[in-house]
Amino acid sequence: MNFTLRVWRQDGPETAGRFEEYPARNIPDEASFLEMLDLVNEDLIGKGIEPVEFDHDCREGICGTCSLTIDGVPHGPGRGTTCQLYMRSFREGEVIVIEPFRATPFPILRDLTVDRGAFDTIIQSGGFISERSGSAPDANAVPIPKTIADLAMDAASCIGCGACAAACPNSSAMLFVGAKVSHLGLLPQGKPEKNRRALSMVRSMDEAGFGNCSNYYACEAVCPASIPASFIASLNRQYAVAAAKETVGATL
Amino acid sequence: MTPDAHIPDGPLKDKWTHYKNHAKIISPANKRKFKILIVGSGLAGGSAAATLGEQGYDIECFCYQDSPRRAHSIAAQGGINAAKNYQNDGDSAYRLFYDTVKGGDFRSRESNVHRLAEVSNAIIDQCVAQGVPFAREYGGLLGNRSFGGAQVSRTFYARGQTGQQLLLGTYQALSAQIGTGKVKMFPRTEMLDLVLVDGHAKGIVVRDMVTGEIRSHAGDAVLLCTGGYGNVFYLSTNAKGCNVTATWRAYKRGAFFANPCYTQIHPTCIPVSGDYQSKLTLMSESLRNDGRVWAPKRKEDCAKAPQDIPEEDRDYYLERKYPSFGNLAPRDISSRSAKEICDEGRGVGPTGLGVYLDFADAIKRLGRDVVEERYSNLFEMYHNITGENAYERPMRIYPAVHYTMGGLWVDYNLMSNIPGLHVLGEANFSDHGANRLGASALMQGLADGYFVIPYTLGNYLTSQFGKKRPETTDPAFQEVEKEVRERTAALLAVKGTRSVDSFHRELGMLLWDKCGMARDKAGLEEAIARLPKLREEFWKDVRVLGVGENLNESLEKAGRVADFLEFGELMCRDALARDESCGGHFRIDHQTPDGEALRDDENFSHVAAWQYQGPNAVPTRNEEPLVYEEVKLATRSYK
Numbered sequence A: 001m002n003f004t005l006r007v008w009r010q011d012g013p014e015t016a017g018r019f020e021e022y023p024a025r026n027i028p029d030e031a032s033f034l035e036m037l038d039l040v041n042e043d044l045i046g047k048g049i050e051p052v053e054f055d056h057d058c059r060e061g062i063c064g065t066c067s068l069t070i071d072g073v074p075h076g077p078g079r080g081t082t083c084q085l086y087m088r089s090f091r092e093g094e095v096i097v098i099e100p101f102r103a104t105p106f107p108i109l110r111d112l113t114v115d116r117g118a119f120d121t122i123i124q125s126g127g128f129i130s131e132r133s134g135s136a137p138d139a140n141a142v143p144i145p146k147t148i149a150d151l152a153m154d155a156a157s158c159i160g161c162g163a164c165a166a167a168c169p170n171s172s173a174m175l176f177v178g179a180k181v182s183h184l185g186l187l188p189q190g191k192p193e194k195n196r197r198a199l200s201m202v203r204s205m206d207e208a209g210f211g212n213c214s215n216y217y218a219c220e221a222v223c224p225a226s227i228p229a230s231f232i233a234s235l236n237r238q239y240a241v242a243a244a245k246e247t248v249g250a251t252l
Numbered sequence B: 001m002t003p004d005a006h007i008p009d010g011p012l013k014d015k016w017t018h019y020k021n022h023a024k025i026i027s028p029a030n031k032r033k034f035k036i037l038i039v040g041s042g043l044a045g046g047s048a049a050a051t052l053g054e055q056g057y058d059i060e061c062f063c064y065q066d067s068p069r070r071a072h073s074i075a076a077q078g079g080i081n082a083a084k085n086y087q088n089d090g091d092s093a094y095r096l097f098y099d100t101v102k103g104g105d106f107r108s109r110e111s112n113v114h115r116l117a118e119v120s121n122a123i124i125d126q127c128v129a130q131g132v133p134f135a136r137e138y139g140g141l142l143g144n145r146s147f148g149g150a151q152v153s154r155t156f157y158a159r160g161q162t163g164q165q166l167l168l169g170t171y172q173a174l175s176a177q178i179g180t181g182k183v184k185m186f187p188r189t190e191m192l193d194l195v196l197v198d199g200h201a202k203g204i205v206v207r208d209m210v211t212g213e214i215r216s217h218a219g220d221a222v223l224l225c226t227g228g229y230g231n232v233f234y235l236s237t238n239a240k241g242c243n244v245t246a247t248w249r250a251y252k253r254g255a256f257f258a259n260p261c262y263t264q265i266h267p268t269c270i271p272v273s274g275d276y277q278s279k280l281t282l283m284s285e286s287l288r289n290d291g292r293v294w295a296p297k298r299k300e301d302c303a304k305a306p307q308d309i310p311e312e313d314r315d316y317y318l319e320r321k322y323p324s325f326g327n328l329a330p331r332d333i334s335s336r337s338a339k340e341i342c343d344e345g346r347g348v349g350p351t352g353l354g355v356y357l358d359f360a361d362a363i364k365r366l367g368r369d370v371v372e373e374r375y376s377n378l379f380e381m382y383h384n385i386t387g388e389n390a391y392e393r394p395m396r397i398y399p400a401v402h403y404t405m406g407g408l409w410v411d412y413n414l415m416s417n418i419p420g421l422h423v424l425g426e427a428n429f430s431d432h433g434a435n436r437l438g439a440s441a442l443m444q445g446l447a448d449g450y451f452v453i454p455y456t457l458g459n460y461l462t463s464q465f466g467k468k469r470p471e472t473t474d475p476a477f478q479e480v481e482k483e484v485r486e487r488t489a490a491l492l493a494v495k496g497t498r499s500v501d502s503f504h505r506e507l508g509m510l511l512w513d514k515c516g517m518a519r520d521k522a523g524l525e526e527a528i529a530r531l532p533k534l535r536e537e538f539w540k541d542v543r544v545l546g547v548g549e550n551l552n553e554s555l556e557k558a559g560r561v562a563d564f565l566e567f568g569e570l571m572c573r574d575a576l577a578r579d580e581s582c583g584g585h586f587r588i589d590h591q592t593p594d595g596e597a598l599r600d601d602e603n604f605s606h607v608a609a610w611q612y613q614g615p616n617a618v619p620t621r622n623e624e625p626l627v628y629e630e631v632k633l634a635t636r637s638y639k
């Protein structure tokens, strides 16, 4: 197959970016999107042009590294990650526009590579259960109903890719935060820190410059892990409860 | 020279307890004074950094990804073993120990494996306490499944995303420590060399992958938790960034590299479809619990649609050859059987390199919803990649490089022969012998980081009381930094015509051919002769564009491939010197009449620990004898 790519190129965080046009020739339809870019990069190297920088690692949809906005949509058409997108979903001769994930808290490092360190900072602020290695009770000591465990697993499936924030007109990270707060808050082990967690993660998110949720649901539509927006609603509830408790001085 | 494994005295079952009871303890006030450099944030590195940070050490942790949450442990699908015996099917730590030693084809160190089995239960407790959402039964208790090479159900899992959930647990524990300031995290930072001061590992030289800055970090001990080297074959189930650089650099500074030829070829991966392909995708081994592997009995049927091949014309070859283990036969055996079928011309799919993994019976027996509940994400992934629906048509699978049992040599303390240099997880060689059983790498990574190193590190550190930590301005650091700078500059200076990937592909093809699923003397010798030429060509003709002082993936890849080109030769040398077959190391010149691996216990019941001797010198092969006190060496049989 043959395509024309319009690719965002930017030398570094401080420099201005621009679109460049490159042909993608003789691409097998069973190639993945990133394999298509590999082939284009091989071409560019042959011509003495620096290859396009993009983030990727596992190439099987689980590590959350790949992060391309394709024709305006984070991770492109379909439901999965960029690396799980195959060229057979494009039309012969199509012009494909490739940009980085765009959100103010994700500064561009080079070309299509962005810095998503803000997500790590949010987790560091409270996205965990405090537990000392070696001090845990027997794993079966606290039975957890299967429905709860399954729901927690749904929430825990978030791969931390940042597509939700990139898709959101407000650059909100509520889906990401909602997923983590729900995952841990649903489980008995995570309950003791539930309120503290919701408060600190939301505050850390605000500090990082992510916007508010105004119910566009663009996040849900692009999330490769199918995290439902209902977790945003539970986050809002948890945050409200925690904030109310904090105001009246209840211990969190 | 015989490396000393420092195995504690006493009966096997008491060694670890005894060790812990007498281990040297460092007071909290002193822990604070020690700085530990941990390279890697996967299950091994992440769990070590979290635990040691929590214990009060001053930690610096490094990874090449943009976040520690993305280490390749994230991709593990199937599960993690533990000897909980929650299913009451007769499991015990001893059984897990025995299965692991036998699965490794009697080429692993008994004492280490026993310890691994002993701590396995604590790992599950730990993970549940962290909020890992393992699969549960309706009664709320943890569910289990059985996994390749075991006859009990001891595998814990979280859908098909076990590695992801375990790593996120570790990442969260690590994040908590980063939040408190006990751990300083350096993502997008690649270790390019190890620094020794007076023979002790006291630092590393890294490259900041965003700015290109090359700088040193000094510490009181270094922990390498950098994963496996499967990408030496170019195509593998590993992430694109997985590399041998950290361990290879340590080897060149004197650390022994043990059993590099022990590589695991996983039987159930999606077959290769063309040379544009950048990696191979694993279809979890758990699928073999319910899927049946078969190939047509006759070559003529290979081109037919699978549903048009009647039962009597299908060869369920694993069930036929290994009636007691059937489709659950260990990986090395299943992979080799698939290769044999394809070599006979009975392979399926466009390339003829594939066999079927069929779920029709499972769907009939359990119903489609149960199969969906167990495997839906894998079926989706398969559909995505191949465009085929595995609920209706059997999957096509073929073996692919997956895991590396070899790694830096370590003693019982997980310390290499270089004092202060510790190696954890897939990067070391210690627990899986010549073949790893399914669901045991996750177990080992977490055992090493959560439960072993926190006890054994003190053994080294107590010898360092009163010694001043070197400064990065010391000549030893300056010297190594200079070498790293020169090497980086040299890669950029070649300005040849061929891309890094083209060399990597060529290397991979050569090794897959000569040092892959089946090896022989002539082929290995040929590879050893060809590799220096390929290296020479690389250094004459590689084209790395751009500059060192910017994000430059070609430059990163070039450094890794340069190391793979050297390492590949050591792998072939090891495969040549190990003049027997064992586990994943199959020498066609050593097989039983029915095609099984033929070990030579008299001459090869040892670990080969390779020692670097200089750029153009043949390395020395040291031997650590494997002494079996508990287990009787037997021919591994899964019939």
Ligand SMILES: Cc1cc2nc3c(=O)[nH]c(=O)nc-3n(C[C@H](O)[C@H](O)[C@H](O)COP(=O)(O)OP(=O)(O)OC[C@H]3O[C@@H](n4cnc5c(N)ncnc54)[C@H](O)[C@@H]3O)c2cc1C
Pocket: B039, B040, B041, B042, B043, B044, B045, B062, B063, B064, B065, B068, B071, B072, B073, B074, B075, B076, B077, B078, B079, B080, B162, B163, B189, B190, B191, B192, B225, B226, B227, B228, B237, B238, B239, B242, B243, B245, B246, B282, B402, B403, B424, B425, B426, B427, B438, B439, B440, B441, B442, B443, B445
């Ligand atoms: C697809 C797949 C499925 C698997 N499924 C299972 C399973 O079901 N059960 C099971 O038990 N095992 C499984 N395994 C094996 C298991 O996942 C790995 O062996 C294990 O996770 C390795 O953990 P680790 O911490 O040693 O290394 P990794 O998780 O690979 O981590 C390596 C770390 O080192 C860092 N690093 C590497 N090199 C450098 C460098 N030069 N400089 C700085 N940092 C560096 C990386 O950034 C990373 O943080 C699977 C493996 C694969 C590939």
Ligand code: SF4
Pocket: A157, A158, A159, A160, A161, A162, A163, A164, A165, A175, A176, A179, A219, A222, A223, A224, A225, A226, A227
């Ligand atoms: S919620 Fe979905 S889109 Fe957002 S980071 Fe997680 S996986 Fe990515």
Ligand code: FES
Pocket: A055, A056, A057, A058, A059, A060, A061, A062, A063, A064, A065, A066, A081, A082, A083, A084
């Ligand atoms: S590269 Fe890992 S999810 Fe795409």
